[in-house]
Amino acid sequence: MANNIKDGFTSKFGIIAAAAGSAIGLGNIWRFPYILGENGGGAFLLIYLLCIILVGFPVMLSEFVIGRDTRLNPYGAFKELSPGKPWFIIGILGVFAAIVILSFYSVVGGWTLEYLYQAVLNNFENKNINDFDKMFNNFISSPFRPLLWHIIFMLINFFIVIRGIEEGIEKFAKIMMPVLAIILIIMAIRSLTLPPMTENSKAVDGLIFLFKPDFSKINIGVIFNALSQAFFSLSIGMGALITYGCYIKKDDNLGSSAFIVSMSDTFIAILAGLAIFPAVFAFGFTPQAGEGLVFKVLPVIFQSMKGGYIISILFFICLFIAAITSSISLLEVFVLTLMQQRNYSRKKASIIGFLIASIVGIACALSWSVLSEVKITLPTSSGEMYEYNIFSMLEFISVKFLLPIGGLLISLFMGWVYGKERIEYELSNENTLKVWYIHFLMILIKYVAPIAILMVFLNGLGISIF
Numbered sequence: 001m002a003n004n005i006k007d008g009f010t011s012k013f014g015i016i017a018a019a020a021g022s023a024i025g026l027g028n029i030w031r032f033p034y035i036l037g038e039n040g041g042g043a044f045l046l047i048y049l050l051c052i053i054l055v056g057f058p059v060m061l062s063e064f065v066i067g068r069d070t071r072l073n074p075y076g077a078f079k080e081l082s083p084g085k086p087w088f089i090i091g092i093l094g095v096f097a098a099i100v101i102l103s104f105y106s107v108v109g110g111w112t113l114e115y116l117y118q119a120v121l122n123n124f125e126n127k128n129i130n131d132f133d134k135m136f137n138n139f140i141s142s143p144f145r146p147l148l149w150h151i152i153f154m155l156i157n158f159f160i161v162i163r164g165i166e167e168g169i170e171k172f173a174k175i176m177m178p179v180l181a182i183i184l185i186i187m188a189i190r191s192l193t194l195p196p197m198t199e200n201s202k203a204v205d206g207l208i209f210l211f212k213p214d215f216s217k218i219n220i221g222v223i224f225n226a227l228s229q230a231f232f233s234l235s236i237g238m239g240a241l242i243t244y245g246c247y248i249k250k251d252d253n254l255g256s257s258a259f260i261v262s263m264s265d266t267f268i269a270i271l272a273g274l275a276i277f278p279a280v281f282a283f284g285f286t287p288q289a290g291e292g293l294v295f296k297v298l299p300v301i302f303q304s305m306k307g308g309y310i311i312s313i314l315f316f317i318c319l320f321i322a323a324i325t326s327s328i329s330l331l332e333v334f335v336l337t338l339m340q341q342r343n344y345s346r347k348k349a350s351i352i353g354f355l356i357a358s359i360v361g362i363a364c365a366l367s368w369s370v371l372s373e374v375k376i377t378l379p380t381s382s383g384e385m386y387e388y389n390i391f392s393m394l395e396f397i398s399v400k401f402l403l404p405i406g407g408l409l410i411s412l413f414m415g416w417v418y419g420k421e422r423i424e425y426e427l428s429n430e431n432t433l434k435v436w437y438i439h440f441l442m443i444l445i446k447y448v449a450p451i452a453i454l455m456v457f458l459n460g461l462g463i464s465i466f
């Protein structure tokens with residue numbers, strides 16, 4: 001089998017930056033706040049954190065182990081590790097998930113470019129929250145601009161991936177991720193100190209909403225949303241980190257890398273929450289504003305800040321780069337698989353991936369305009385009916401369906417087929433490091449993760465098993 005992996009990332013910081021670059025993205029800043037807003041706030045956060053520690057971290061580590069051990073794409077890796085058995089299905093599901101996610105992800109990536117453009121034109125000035133609400137709704141319900149930005153975003157993605165992964169990603173991620181964190185901290189401070197718009201609207205209520213768990217809000221739907229968001233945010237369950245694992249050097253400490261990546265990802269998500277929710281409450285807005293939440297609220301913060309013009313530009317540049325470093329990991333899953341399994345050149349594989357995701361993405365970009373009538377109504381886990389457009393349907397299929405199934409199969413494979421000895425051998429860098437946490441990790445991989453995913457998943461889909 002062709003193994004086209006050249007050399008690894010240049011430094012330990014390289015793989016951490018690249019994997020964190022994949023993990024940190026629109027999932028943290030766009031999706032996390034809006035899902036948290038729709039799922040009751042603090043209670044969601046608590047369950048989300050549990051999902052990261054008990055399920056997300058072990059699955060992330062598993063993906064690194066498989067990737068570095070085999071140096072193969074997700075499909076090839078399972079074929080090699082377990083010949084003649086159907087585990088390679090994980091790879092097929094992963095490649096499929098990568099393309100589906102990429103097609104809606106690049107649409108939101110396009111939104112960041114539109115907002116960068118608006119920021120440069122100084123179009124946030126002297127507007128209030130209602131204006132921004134309208135601005136966003138007008139934007140996504142117009143057919144042309146979302147489409148144009150989506151294609152531009154995909155093209156940028158394509159040009160980075162075609163050049164090969166080592167050169168592109170590291171450089172971007174290393175500088176921009178820390179800058180993003182700093183800007184978010186500044187924004188969180190501004191958000192918290194915003195004056196109330198009305199007597200009853202207080203920024204501090206945003207903190208309470210974010211951190212105080214209201215246990216009555218917890219139901220299976222909330223748990224399901226927290227689990228799938230954890231997968232999405234950590235980039236796990238579809239082989240993106242198996243793919244990046246291929247590029248990790250043999251003497252890197254996988255355990256500490258996975259720990260740092262999952263912690264930085266969580267840190268950025270919480271920072272995004274800290275920037276958004278105090279402002280939502282100070283302005284008397286609603287946390288349940290759906291997928292437009294961040295794009296409606298952030299401009300209000302900029303517009304009320306000294307130096308807001310510069311900061312808004314910087315912020316959207318960072319957000320765009322965070323989105324690009326994630327989306328290249330999605331395209332790379334597809335590209336590496338075709339390169340290794342079919343002997344395609346990087347160029348040919350990149351062109352095919354680019355074309356498929358761009359075309360499917362067109363349907364997503366038009367979900368609020370030309371194709372807004374194309375809808376499917378399905379029951380949610382709480383029995384209510386929910387209307388999905390093309391965009392939210394693809395988000396549902398990939399994030400709530402494919403990622404948890406992928407995570408379940410990966411943990412089952414690691415715990416019961418690959419097994420403790422090989423995991424320990426790989427994590428200890430061929431017995432040179434001490435893996436003090438191996439017993440605890442094995443309990444998570446063999447029992448906790450698969451049982452939790454299975455129960456949450458089945459119940460979340462309305463199949464009651466407890």
Ligand code: PHE
Pocket residue numbers: 022023024025026027028101231232233234235236238240326327329330
């Ligand atoms: N984790 C990325 C984000 O938070 C999205 C992503 C999911 C990237 C799955 C790769 C694989 O934006």
